[in-house]
Amino acid sequence: MTMKLLTTNTSSGAASSSFTSKIDNTYKLYIFKFYDVNPATDNSFFTFQANVVDASGYNETITSTFFSAYHDEADGNTDLQYEAARDQAEATGFQYLTNGVGNGADESCAGELYLFNPSNTTYVKHFYSRASEYYSGDYIIDNYAAGYINATGAVDDIQFKFSSGNMDGVIKMYGVG
Amino acid sequence: MPLGAFKAALMGTAGVATETVVLLHDTDYSGASTASITSGIDSTYGHYIFKFYNINPSGDGETFKFQVNATDTADYNDVPITSAVWVAYHTPNNSFAAVTYQGAADQAQATTFQALPDGFSSDADHHGSGTLHLFNPSSTTYAKHFYSKWQYSASWNESVSTQHIAGYLNTTTAIDDIQFKFGSGTFDGTIKMWGVK
Numbered sequence: 001m002t003m004k005l006l007t008t009n010t011s012s013g014a015a016s017s018s019f020t021s022k023i024d025n026t027y028k029l030y031i032f033k034f035y036d037v038n039p040a041t042d043n044s045f046f047t048f049q050a051n052v053v054d055a056s057g058y059n060e061t062i063t064s065t066f067f068s069a070y071h072d073e074a075d076g077n078t079d080l081q082y083e084a085a086r087d088q089a090e091a092t093g094f095q096y097l098t099n100g101v102g103n104g105a106d107e108s109c110a111g112e113l114y115l116f117n118p119s120n121t122t123y124v125k126h127f128y129s130r131a132s133e134y135y136s137g138d139y140i141i142d143n144y145a146a147g148y149i150n151a152t153g154a155v156d157d158i159q160f161k162f163s164s165g166n167m168d169g170v171i172k173m174y175g176v177g
Numbered sequence: 178m179p180l181g182a183f184k185a186a187l188m189g190t191a192g193v194a195t196e197t198v199v200l201l202h203d204t205d206y207s208g209a210s211t212a213s214i215t216s217g218i219d220s221t222y223g224h225y226i227f228k229f230y231n232i233n234p235s236g237d238g239e240t241f242k243f244q245v246n247a248t249d250t251a252d253y254n255d256v257p258i259t260s261a262v263w264v265a266y267h268t269p270n271n272s273f274a275a276v277t278y279q280g281a282a283d284q285a286q287a288t289t290f291q292a293l294p295d296g297f298s299s300d301a302d303h304h305g306s307g308t309l310h311l312f313n314p315s316s317t318t319y320a321k322h323f324y325s326k327w328q329y330s331a332s333w334n335e336s337v338s339t340q341h342i343a344g345y346l347n348t349t350t351a352i353d354d355i356q357f358k359f360g361s362g363t364f365d366g367t368i369k370m371w372g373v374k
Contacts, residue, residue, distance in 0.1 A: 005197045005374055033224055035312040036319050069278060071261040075285030080263040080278040106349050110312035110322035132322040132343045140259045142324060142343030170223060
């Protein structure tokens with residue numbers, strides 16, 4: 001068993017980054033690694049959603065938690081906090097992976113999203129992520145999202161996008177047997 | 178699947194270049210003052226993973242740290258780091274337990290060594306183990322993101338502590354060296370580095 005690189009999406013000025021093949025019963029764990037992900041619009045939130053087989057629109061039902069730790073470059077603000085504005089309760093919106101990423105030339109976010117056994121047709125699908133971001137207000141924010149896609153249908157598509165505007169960046173999908 | 182097999186699946190095996198994850202550095206340190214990795218960090222990989230096993234300092238209460246060199250610098254003292262740190266801890270006597278922001282371990286545009294777990298216990302059977310992720314250090318456009326998670330025995334009340342560190346190396350110059358050390362004294366332990374294609 002190995003961790004296998006399945007797909008690399010390199011985006012430049014793209015509205016979204018979608019993975020619409022190779023998510024199947026070959027692997028029990030899919031890991032998405034993303035870096036140099038930079039929004040065109042300042043203070044935009046990096047998000048993801050899913051489709052089950054034969055569905056479209058990236059609007060599956062998600063229940064999730066979200067918390068973060070932050071610190072600003074001016075050394076004036078720090079905290080570890082739950083963020084109710086970033087979680088979902090049986091909602092079909094795109095799930096936040098970050099807070100508002102800056103669109104400065106050197107600003108971006110990077111992290112990983114783990115998705116467990118998306119092809120299962122019995123259970124909901126669990127995920128968790130960690131993402132470091134260069135927040136638009138010149139903070140480091142260490143973001144943690146976790147939850148489940150509340151569907152028993154197999155998930156076969158994943159899409160990433162910012163809450164507003166286009167994106168640059170690299171997203172890679174790996175399968176782990 | 179046994180834990181060891183799962184780890185090997187994810188991280189490869191020493192000396193074996195797997196298809197996706199390649200072991201680049203594997204050193205056992207004994208009485209070392211520093212651990213420097215000065216090769217293998219380049220544009221070949223977009224993601225580097227460091228694993229730390231059985232890190233044990235000579236001095237009680239010391240903090241394990243890291244810094245980097247950009248390609249045009251030396252001495253591990255030029256790259257500003259902004260970071261956030263939080264910890265969950267519990268003491269064996271059951272007197273203290275909490276989850277809290279760890280302001281003593283963060284940095285705000287400082288060029289000093291970034292604390293990984295702080296306040297290690299140096300007892301003979303105490304140590305720390307953890308992981309550091311570094312994203313696309315060869316970028317010449319963006320600041321470089323990192324995050325880390327540690328499980329260790331702290332000197333304060335011998336608490337079991339889980340520390341989470343994240344931040345960015347605030348330079349647009351490529352990073353090619355990284356050094357680890359304690360605030361003072363020497364250490365034992367194993368450090369490995371992988372590149373992820």
